[in-house]
Amino acid sequence: MPVLVLLALCIALTDTLTAFPPKFLVGNLNEDVVVKCNTSRQEVKWTQNGEPEPMAELVENGRNLTILGLDLPATGNYSCWAGGVLLDSTYVVVGDSGEGGRAASCRADSYLGSFRCSWKGPRSAVFRARLTRRWVSQPPAPAPPAPRAHSAFPHSDGSVGLWVPAAGHGGRFSANFTDPSFCPFAEELRPLQLSFEGISDTSFLSFSIHFFVRDIVRPDAPQALTAHLHEGQLHLAWAPPASWPLPRSYFALLYWLQYELPNGTQVDTFVEGTEQTRLRERVRRVRISCQDPYSNSSWSPWSGWREVGTAGLRRG
Incomplete structure (x- = not known):
């Protein structure tokens, strides 16, 4: 099992429906539907949505009420009564097409x-x-x-x-x-x-x-993206999404780095198995996305752009 x-x-x-009715009946459009009152009484009175004169053609037979040719105006809450005492209620609706x-x-x-x-x-x-x-x-x-x-x-x-x-x-x-x-x-x-x-x-x-x-996994954006110069290179570091499971060695991520040069050119680079990399270009700003490389995972949303200014060195 x-x-x-x-x-x-x-x-x-x-205001009409705020939760699933405790008891409801699904009928076919333009077909007859029989509503039963759960009571031992043989004679009851019926109301539709609290009204004593329902907007439907009805046939009463003791504890049973037949709605002839169910249509949309005939849907709603049908209640059976004995005097002023509520005995039972059934919400009647039409089956969806x-x-x-x-x-x-x-x-x-x-x-x-x-x-x-x-x-x-x-x-x-x-x-x-x-x-x-x-x-x-x-x-x-x-x-x-x-x-x-x-x-x-x-x-x-x-x-x-x-x-x-x-x-x-x-x-x-x-x-x-x-x-x-x-x-x-x-x-x-x-x-x-x-x-x-x-x-x-x-x-x-x-x-x-x-x-x-x-097949429905889409990671959140990587977090804590940092950038600093060290020994003539721009060092970038980041962390996986806070919602991503551990250990990192088992739940590896492929990272997509996108950075913008001072002339507006955007460059893409991909990093897997690590959460840092180094660049030798002069970089104005950078952002990052991630994906599970071992499944049909979608790429995460991009992180926000991190402004770097004109830090970094020319290639060489």
């Missing part, structure tokens, strides 16, 4: 098992996600059939994960994740799969992405 890591997240952008959840991507700054993901979704939505290690031959998890009643997002063993905060703006969402089973010293044989469920005021969506951590 593969080890499962379950994470969940919620994004609140409106596949337009939601585009442009999902993740980025890690090291091999410590933590990374940040971002994705697109409806502007008004809440999300939750499940993180698993996936066999390469395993197909992506299919979207749940609709209609279907939902509550928690469980492990295969029935346990429920923790909710962690996330942020969203203008339909773009992001959240931080950690895979506690990740070992930076072991070969990564199986990709991670991140499966999302999202719900807005009117619709439900689900989608998955899968990736290896080694």
Whole structure:
């Protein structure tokens, strides 16, 4: 059995939904949906979003309520009552057509098992996600059939994960994740799969992405870049990103130095296996980036330019 890591997240952008509803039902557009009231009473009264006259064509049959031809105005929170006592509530939404959840991507700054993901979704939505290690031959998890009643997002063993905060703006969402089973010293044989469920005021969506951590690593910029003259040469020294794992002998980095001459010409040089070098040119300013040379790692952002002035000596 593969080890499962379950994470969940919620994004609140409106007053309508600030967390995943405890109970919700996903139906197909223009098809009938049956909402059930969890009670022993045979006769109940129904409201939609607190209104006693729902904006939908309904058929009541004891504890069951049939929504005829589900459309967007018919979505929302359906509650059953006995007198003034609330018995049960179900949030009804339409299954997404596949337009939601585009442009999902993740980025890690090291091999410590933590990374940040971002994705697109409806502007008004809440999300939750499940993180698993996936066999390469395993197909992506299919979207749940609709209609279907939902509550928690469980492990295969029935346990429920923790909710962690996330942020969203203008339909773009992001959240931080950690895979506690990740070992930076072991070969990564199986990709991670991140499966999302999202719900807005009117619709439900689900989608998955899968990736290896080694393919999403982009180091932070190197730090502490210094420059000084010594015996007629310009000595440059720097340190790896603070977030980069140790030991340095195992997690080596390739450094890309870019320096500018007094006439504005930019020169590139690459250094691996050391965190210092010497230049004989007259240098005006210098900056540095880094990359893991042993994986499909992206180059880090550039450090800020370090002004050197016209220090250094002409070649010779």
